[in-house]
Amino acid sequence: MNTLEPIDFRDAECNQKFVASLREIGFAVLENHPLDMDLVNRIYAEWRTFFATDEKYQFDYDKETQDGYFSFQNAESAKGMEAQDCKEYYHYYPQGRCPSELRPALQEYYEAAHKFAATLLNWVETFSPADVAALYNEPLPGM
16 A cells, blocks of 8 residues: 555455555545544534634633633644644533533534544554554553
8 A cells, every 4th residue: 555545434454454554654544434524514613603702712721621712812833833823722621611502512522533533543453563562551442
């Protein structure tokens, strides 16, 4: 595999193809994955509406809990770069603060994405070369 080809999640050999793509190219593209893109689009729409309000300032980023709203002024910069990535965004954690009307869809996606990530990490662990797998200090799917 020398080119980045989409991998169909429904393919019986998807797990091996996924790990091979990571090893050989450094990336993988999965299509027909289990994440609900209608839910993702709904979340984007809900947050666009939220970001258009002043309510967002009631959830300013909290350094202790690592959750909350990041304004354009607090935008992060890419590692080693001074120019800021001019966007506003929100760090969400299930145990953290979140506007109540936005939590249900976000929590649903969080749980699905967490489950999906565990699947992908299981594939990586299963198909890692023995010398690489020997360096894991905990099961990857539990990370």
